[in-house]
Amino acid sequence: MTARRSEKRHTKLEVAANGRFLQDSDGRPFFYLGDTAWELFHRLKRAEVCHYLQDRRAKGFSVIQAVVLAEIDGLTVPNSYGQLPLHAMDPAQPNDGYFEHVDFVVDEAEKLGLFMGMLPTWGSYWQGTGSDHVIFDTANAKAFGRFLGKRYQDKPIIWILGGDRNISTAQERKTLDALAAGLADGDNGAHLFTYHPMGPGRSSENLPAADWLDFHMFQSSHGARDHDNGLFSAADYKLEPVKPTLDGEPRYETIPVGFYFNDASWQNRFDDFDTRQAAYWSLLAGACGHTYGNNNVWQMWTRERTPLIGANIPWQDALQHPGAQQMKYLSRLFRARPFHKLVPDEELVVSGPTAGGAKIRAAVAADRSFALVYSPYGELFTVNKGLLGKERIKETWYDPRYGVSYPLLTSPTQGFQTYTPPTSGRGQDWILILEDAEADFPLPEFSD
Numbered sequence: 001m002t003a004r005r006s007e008k009r010h011t012k013l014e015v016a017a018n019g020r021f022l023q024d025s026d027g028r029p030f031f032y033l034g035d036t037a038w039e040l041f042h043r044l045k046r047a048e049v050c051h052y053l054q055d056r057r058a059k060g061f062s063v064i065q066a067v068v069l070a071e072i073d074g075l076t077v078p079n080s081y082g083q084l085p086l087h088a089m090d091p092a093q094p095n096d097g098y099f100e101h102v103d104f105v106v107d108e109a110e111k112l113g114l115f116m117g118m119l120p121t122w123g124s125y126w127q128g129t130g131s132d133h134v135i136f137d138t139a140n141a142k143a144f145g146r147f148l149g150k151r152y153q154d155k156p157i158i159w160i161l162g163g164d165r166n167i168s169t170a171q172e173r174k175t176l177d178a179l180a181a182g183l184a185d186g187d188n189g190a191h192l193f194t195y196h197p198m199g200p201g202r203s204s205e206n207l208p209a210a211d212w213l214d215f216h217m218f219q220s221s222h223g224a225r226d227h228d229n230g231l232f233s234a235a236d237y238k239l240e241p242v243k244p245t246l247d248g249e250p251r252y253e254t255i256p257v258g259f260y261f262n263d264a265s266w267q268n269r270f271d272d273f274d275t276r277q278a279a280y281w282s283l284l285a286g287a288c289g290h291t292y293g294n295n296n297v298w299q300m301w302t303r304e305r306t307p308l309i310g311a312n313i314p315w316q317d318a319l320q321h322p323g324a325q326q327m328k329y330l331s332r333l334f335r336a337r338p339f340h341k342l343v344p345d346e347e348l349v350v351s352g353p354t355a356g357g358a359k360i361r362a363a364v365a366a367d368r369s370f371a372l373v374y375s376p377y378g379e380l381f382t383v384n385k386g387l388l389g390k391e392r393i394k395e396t397w398y399d400p401r402y403g404v405s406y407p408l409l410t411s412p413t414q415g416f417q418t419y420t421p422p423t424s425g426r427g428q429d430w431i432l433i434l435e436d437a438e439a440d441f442p443l444p445e446f447s448d
Contacts, residue, residue, distance in 0.1 A: 013115070013158065013192050015214055019242030021288040021340040022192070022215065029340035032246055032289025033331050034063040034117055035324075036298045041102050042070035043300040045080040049105050055319050057112040060331035064109055065117035065196075065248070065291065067163060068102060068148070069125055072299060072308065075133070089135055091121075091144035099151065106155050115156040119196065120148055120183070123165025126175050141175045142182035149186020159183050160217070160248070162196040167206050180212040196248050200227075204236050204245075215288065216245035220278065222270070223258050226357030227251070229278050230285030237286035237344065244288035250278035253323035255295035256310050266310045269295075272323035273427040276400050277357070279330055280374040280431065284361040286344045292327045294318050322401075329403030333372075333431065337441045341365040342372070345387075349373060350416060352381030357426070364388070370435035378424030383434070386414050392437040397422060397430055405433070 012025040022030040035056050044052065056064060069075065069085055078084050079101055087093035109116050121144075126136040136144075161180060167173050180193060192214040195203035199221025207213050216236045220229035229247050236245035251257075251270045258264045279290045296318035301311040342363040348371060352360040358377035365371065368389045375381060385393065395408035406422070421430035435441055 012190065015192070015244060016340065019244065020286075021244055023340075029338070030062070030289075031331060031335055031339060032063055032291075033061050033327060034065050034246075034248070034289065034291035035061045035327075036249065036252070036291060036293035037064050037066045037300070038119075038122075038298045039070050039072060039300045040064065040066035041068060041105055042072070042074055042077075042079050043305075046101075046104055048300075050108055051316070052319070053105075053108050053112055053114060057114060058328075059324055060328035061114070061292075062331075063115045063117045063158065063289075063291075065119070065160065066105070067119040067122050069121035071122040071124070071163075074122065075125070075135070086135075091136055091140040094144065094147050103151075106152060106157070110156050115158055117158045117160050118148075118152070119160045119163050120145065120179060121163055123163035123198075125163075126179075127165035127168070127172055136175050136179070138174050138178040141179040142185075145179040145182025145184075146186040147182075149183040149188075149191075151186070153187035153190050157187075157191045159191055159193045160196050161193065162203070162206070162217075164196060164198050164219070164249075166198045166201055177210070177212070180210075184212065194248070199223075199249055200232075202232060202236060204239055204243075213243070215243050217248040218245065219249040220247050220251070220282075221249065222251050222255050223261070225251075225257060225270070225274060226277070228281060228359060230281035230359075230361055233282045233285035233287040234344065246287045246289045246291065247278065247282045248291050249293060250282070250291065251275065252293035252295045252298070253321050254311075254313065254318065255293075259309050269310075271427075272321065272326055272401075273429065275323035276326055276330070276429060277376045279327070280400065280429070281359070281361055281376070283330075283334070284342070284344065284363040284372060284374055286363075288340075290327075290330070292324060294321055294324065326400060326403070329400055332403060333398060333400075333433075337370055337435070338365065341367060341369070345371070348383055348387055350382050350384050351418075353377070353379050368436070369439050370433065370441065373419075373432040373434070374429065375421050375432070376429045377426060378421040378428040378430055380418060380420040382416055382418045383432075385417050385434070388434060388436075390436045390438075393434050394437050396433040396435075398433055400429055400431060401427075 083098040085098040194217040199219030202218040218232040256266045296313045345364040348362045358379045362373040397406040
């Protein structure tokens with residue numbers, strides 16, 4: 001099997017010199033906005049792939065997270081074209097027929113300017129002992145990694161190892177190191193690496209000193225409403241050496257709240273507010289991007305399939321759930337200004353909720369050109385405007401539900417100012433934008 005070659009597009013990402021964000025090879029900041037489509041390679045036909053990718057591109061997503069050896073019977077149930085990924089369930093014997101479809105998905109994503117956050121395998125196939133599903137050892141992991149790396153070396157890929165599992169033995173660590181070494185050998189070091197752990201958990205806990213890990217990823221998971229995933233970002237932000245971090249699996253829209261607890265109610269499900277709250281909390285605590293998920297979309301559920309975790313809406317319909325559309329508004333807000341300059345700031349807000357679901361989070365650009373303050377429940381807060389160090393600032397309310405801005409006024413920066421968001425209560429979250437009156441930042445709803 002040979003590596004596939006095509007016209008090289010915008011395929012290279014790297015970690016910025018300050019270690020806080022991702023950028024392309026020309027130094028342009030890259031805003032990681034991911035969608036979890038774990039079963040994309042395994043369950044969809046080509047026309048469906050195109051429909052899904054076009055929808056996600058239109059909604060502002062930049063990364064699609066999908067698994068090559070899929071979680072749901074990925075070794076034993078063929079893809080939509082009757083192909084299994086491996087011969088004899090051996091990672092050293094990939095089936096080219098299966099990977100022709102993976103090629104198609106990757107190529108279509110590239111045409112739309114999307115990166116594939118590619119998980120070589122779900123974690124159940126390398127993690128654990130005594131299971132018929134554990135198929136990896138150090139030798140075949142390296143061979144499989146080399147195969148993938150060589151095949152996709154010129155494609156827009158981010159390697160995501162782990163697959164919802166934590167490392168529990170020295171042998172498991174050796175297997176993952178071998179997989180990473182094979183990928184790097186195959187693609188000549190062309191792509192970034194991260195790690196998707198079991199939640200709630202952090203890659204920095206699983207791999208505190210892995211030399212192949214370029215940026216951190218954590219899973220804040222699906223355990224409770226108002227679970228402050230900004231704490232995960234903040235913890236990674238303080239680590240040395242400095243690396244970017246982001247939430248690779250927060251609470252999914254429509255997934256039952258705390259479904260893995262015995263007393264969970266399957267009628268009580270996370271909604272669009274839960275997804276917004278997680279996104280803004282994490283980003284303003286120092287994350288370089290964020291991942292959205294929908295319980296029906298990740299598994300590409302249809303009525304002909306057995307649902308997992310209570311999936312009950314066909315994936316094509318779930319694509320249009322409000323949380324996904326609101327990720328577009330989030331992307332516009334951050335990409336309309338130099339988001340890579342943002343630094344978490346615990347001094348700008350001098351009063352307001354500091355715990356619970358209403359917790360205020362704020363970040364300020366390193367050059368003090370703008371600041372964002374997020375009030376999840378629309379609770380009032382007080383800002384020390386003098387810390388911005390500008391003569392006059394523009395003040396704007398941004399509505400993350402509809403992606404529209406409401407300019408307030410331009411005022412001097414000295415003194416303290418208390419702000420009362422236009423509405424309050426659960427689901428009535430607001431972002432206050434404070435920016436240098438001399439800056440020429442567009443209003444978010446008008447940015448591309």
